Every structure is written in C-alpha cells, then in structure tokens.
Amino acid sequence: MFNIAIDGPAGAGKSTIARRVAKALSYIYVDTGAMYRAMALYLIRQGISPQDERAIQEACASARISIAYVDGEQQVLLNDENVTPYLRQEAVGNMASASSGNRKVREKLVELQQQLAARENVVMDGRDIGTQVLPEAQVKIYLTASAHTRARRRFLELEQKGLTADLKQIEEDINQRDYQDMHREISPLRQAEDAVLVDSSDMTIDEVVEAILSLCRERGV
Ligand code: DC
8 A cells, every 4th residue: 555644733734735645546535633733622512621631541531532534635523423424623623633642542542543444554653653553654754834924824714714813813823723732742753764854834735735746755655
C-alpha cells in the first residue's frame, strides 16, 4: 500500500490539500481530525468534562466510531449515526483538542487509522500521522503557515458564509490550539524527521498540491 501522511497545525489547509492530492492520485482521503471530533461530540453529549480522564476512558468503550464513504466523501459514524454534519462546530473542535490528549482515545483512533491504511492507498491528515500512525509512509509532509495567515484564511471563510468574526480573536484561538496540540504529553504535534516542510503562507492551493504531487512522483507513488 502507498501511504501519504500530511501533518500540521490547525488551519494550515491540510484537509483541502489532502483531499485534492487524494483525488489526483485516486487514493482515499482520511481525515483523522474528524474522528477525534466524533469522539469529542460523544463526550459533549454525555456531559463529560475534558478534565475527567477516567470518564473519558470509560466513554471509549461505549463510543463506536467508524468511517464510510459516500460519493467519495468521508462520513464518520458514531454508534451507527452519521455525525459528520455536527463535527465542524467550534465547541466540538475545542473539545477534540482537549480530549485528544487522552491515551485511551488515541489508542482507539490510531488503531482504526492503521487498519484503514493497511487496506487502502491513503492520503491521511492529522497531527501525528508521520510520527506515530504511519511511520513507514512513503511521503510525509509537514504543512504549515504563519498563525496570522491561518487566522486570515479562517476569517475570510467565515465572512464568505455571511458570518461575522473577530480576526484578533481567531488568531488567539489558533495560537492556543497550537500550544495545546504541540505541548501535550502523548503524540504532540511535531514535524517527523523525514517529513518535508511546506510553508503555504505565500503559496496558492494549486502550488501546494503540485509541490506534493511532484514529491510523490519522485518517490514513485
Ligand atoms: O484537524 P482538526 O482541527 O479537525 O482536529 C481536531 C483536533 O483533534 C485537534 O485540535 C487535535 C486533534 N487531533 C489529534 O490529536 N490527532 C490527529 N491525528 C488529528 C486531530
């Protein structure tokens, strides 16, 4: 199997890029953040606090998470309910960032991710794909952009949806999320030694996709 790992901080454009690369190669796109978000949604629904390690561990036994593809788009199922429409909310993202530091949560979801990658050619994005989940991936990318650029992109995205947002607040949230993801004890976000750094601050989406595809060609993917 050929596996491509794309890691990086929140808002770097991983999912847009990974989806495009997967399409170009006819690989399956696996969004691992959505799995952590589904687990987070379960915790929110159960009224579990992100600080309650024990309750989170217990919840891992009763939350069944699986993925399916509809028209090539990943859907996340939580105890057989398709929860994909609820996963992008800010509250779910914040809970995912907090609860993803839990060892049991990670064990459970990493296993699911490894099973998928063993069966299919995948482009998988997340925080620990190149370092922990798929250490043997043929291509590893660390995709980043400055916090300011990422905040601006998010701001414009919200504006396009007709929502008002505060750029400064978004940048603060991004910095806080980065700190949390990079400083947790288990599988913190970091660039794998053999990953190629791509800083998209001054690149278009097409340029980033092309840079990754050209690397894939070099590696015989
Ligand atoms: O990429 P995202 O914003 O959908 O991810 C939501 C949270 O899930 C993120 O703050 C950290 C966590 N996450 C993780 O710990 N490991 C991954 N492989 C993917 C996401």
